[in-house]
Amino acid sequence: DAGVTQSPTHLIKTRGQQVTLRCSPKSGHDTVSWYQQALGQGPQFIFQYYEEEERQRGNFPDRFSGHQFPNYSSELNVNALLLGDSALYLCASSLLGSNTGELFFGEGSRLTVL
């Protein structure tokens, strides 16, 4: 049973560029959340997708957008990249309405903005 898979694992961009990160949730999960983890910090919630709609959003600008596909996979898009966007981007999946509500995290996509 594959867990949460993310791609790419590492990427380097320059300021002003755009990036797309991809996530496949754990089998049987229907909800995908994205978190940003700066170096030495805890993950910060970006947004959450369920039934192909953004359901919750953290304190991130509109440059951060996402999408969920019918197969529950998801993309995170960041436009007009800033140096401060350099971070590990984590995808987490879960099953809405489950008793535990446990989030399963992928290994992340490490973004470096030069």
Add this chain to the structure above:
Amino acid sequence: QQQVKQSPQSLIVQKGGISIINCAYENTAFDYFPWYQQFPGKGPALLIAIRPDVSEKKEGRFTISFNKSAKQFSLHIMDSQPGDSATYFCAASPTSGSARQLTFGSGTQLTVLP
């Protein structure tokens, strides 16, 4: 009010010793308190979680103690092993009817000396 404050930032323990990490929160809507373990280059993995209707939960060498009136909770790692060396994050979330939006602490880097 959304913050979760975690201490200490780093912790060094001898093999066989007890590791204790503390967290405090303000938001009384929080009702789910997980601890995550993260190894370098990996995503966070759920270690143990507690709800506020119990004051303690134990799983193997890991115990969460919860003090609802003080709005504090802690992780105790008994008989700490070198393999426990990792970064530990406390987190909290409310039950909002949708999948969990976790607020993470800033992390504790644990080193267990052989």
